[in-house]
Amino acid sequence: MQNLTCIVCPIGCSLEVKEDSGLPENLSITGNRCPRGAVYAREEIRSPKRTVTATCQLDKEAAGARRIPVKTALPCPREKINSLLDDIYKLKVSLPVKAGDVLIADWNGEGIDVVATRSLDLFDNPVGSSNKSCSLHTCGMSA
Numbered sequence: 001m002q003n004l005t006c007i008v009c010p011i012g013c014s015l016e017v018k019e020d021s022g023l024p025e026n027l028s029i030t031g032n033r034c035p036r037g038a039v040y041a042r043e044e045i046r047s048p049k050r051t052v053t054a055t056c057q058l059d060k061e062a063a064g065a066r067r068i069p070v071k072t073a074l075p076c077p078r079e080k081i082n083s084l085l086d087d088i089y090k091l092k093v094s095l096p097v098k099a100g101d102v103l104i105a106d107w108n109g110e111g112i113d114v115v116a117t118r119s120l121d122l123f124d125n126p127v128g129s130s131n132k133s134c135s136l137h138t139c140g141m142s143a
């Protein structure tokens, strides 16, 4: 038996997952208040996926602006996340970028796009500005 917490909605039902007849495809799922919990549990047991968030470097012409936050448009299989992050960290993004721009399309043929989650142009966060962003975060807070 395996215990999971459903993360599909804020209720967070506690799920119990048991294999029926010793076959992994025959799962008995209890504790879910709605069918989405059973779908989540099956996927979590068979092929867990996660939405990946990270930040990318900017190219040198964007000096002053530090990194741009990105996320996957679809969840990525968990065992492939490190490889995806390697490719995200190799990117050097040219500005301007709009939130929603696809920075990596169909990563590795997985159908996963990596998109910017923030708009940024060359004039945001100039070098020497008293309004530069926090150096540790991409939250936009003033330093």
Ligand code: SF4
Residues within 6 Å of the ligand: 006, 007, 008, 009, 010, 011, 012, 013, 031, 032, 033, 034, 035, 036, 037, 038
């Ligand atoms: S099982 Fe349904 S109600 Fe419970 S947390 Fe998941 S989505 Fe929400």
